[in-house]
Amino acid sequence: MYSLDVNFLKDRPAYQKKPERKGGISLNLPTGNLTPVYIGVAVGVGLPAVLGVAWWLLQGKIVELNGQIAQLDQESKRLDTEIGNINKIKAETSAIKGETQALVTVFDQIRPWSAMLQDLRDRIPAAVQIETIKQTPPVAVAAGQPPNNPAGGLEITGLARSFNDVNDFLLSLQQSRFLKSTESRIMTAALVDAPIPPGTEQPTNGVIIKPPQVVKYTIQSTMSDVPASELIRELEKKGTVGLVTRIRSIQQTGVISK
Known part of the structure; x- marks a missing residue:
């Protein structure tokens, strides 16, 4: 008798042969519009480079900039x-200008005695x-303050024939430019016996001759504070040639205005 050998295990799903895959691994890629994908890839690659x-x-x-800062x-x-x-x-x-100006200021306040005496000789009346x-x-x-006029003043004493003189x-x-007219005044004036000239002797017959009376006066005045550079004409008239020459030399340098 024949026996049938039927293998029912082969009919089970677990024993079914899987179909062979042809053409390698199959990838399920998305389909449709791929522009966002490309943009994302471009941004991811380009941004670090930028x-x-x-x-x-x-x-x-x-x-x-650091180099420019160092240079600056x-x-x-x-x-x-x-x-x-x-x-x-x-x-x-x-400082030099100040010293020069101070020196010029002092120099410009010089009043030569030769010019002053000549001016007095020209102005004194015959009876004085x-x-x-x-x-x-x-x-x-004021106390502690420098004087307004460092040149000071003059005091003249003498004899005159009368008070009018x-x-x-x-x-x-008061008409002199070397003196301040408003500060020229008579301080004292009194009648005194005229001094006897030297060598004159009284008569031996006992008669005493009384000398005539004259006026003994004292006049005080303040020297003018007008700069010497403004008194050039007066200085020239009084024969002060040296001072006038020096003042004109300084004027040419521009330190003293003409």
């Missing part, structure tokens, strides 16, 4: 040094004699 280039350019700019710092230090030198020169120039002339020190307006002498002095 950032790298920007960083490189920024570093180069920073180095360039050096230039600033050089200019500070030059400014300091200029300020030093200005200070020295101002001068015994003494002395210079008085300047008077300060003393007044005439005062009026003549």
Whole structure:
């Protein structure tokens, strides 16, 4: 008898042969519009590159700016040094100008005694004699303050034939440009016996001759504070040639205005 050998295991699903895959691995790729994918890939790849280039350019700019800052710092230090030198020169120039101006101011206040005496000789009346002339020190307006007129003043004493002659002498002095007219005044004036000339002797017969009376006066005045550069004509008239020459030399330099 024949026996049937039926293998039912082969009919089970687990024993079914899987179909062979042809053409390698099969990928399920999305289909449709792929533009967003491409954009994302481009951004992911290009953004780091752009950032790298920007960083490189920024570093180069920073180095360039640092170089410019260092150069400007050096230039600033050089200019500070030059400014300091200029300020030093200005200070020295101002000091020299101040000293020069002070010297010129003192020089411009000189009143030569030769010119002063000649001016008095030209103004004294015939009936007036001068015994003494002395210079008085300047008077300060307030304590601790310098005097307004460092030249000081004059005190003239002498004899005159009458009080009118003393007044005439005062009026003549008030017209002098070397003196202040408002500060010229008669301080004292009194009748005294005229002094006996030297060598004159009284008569031996017992008769005493009384000398005539004259006026003994004292006049005080303040020297004018008008600069000597404005008195050139008067100084020339009084024969003060040396001072006039020096003043004109200084005027040519521009230190004293003409």
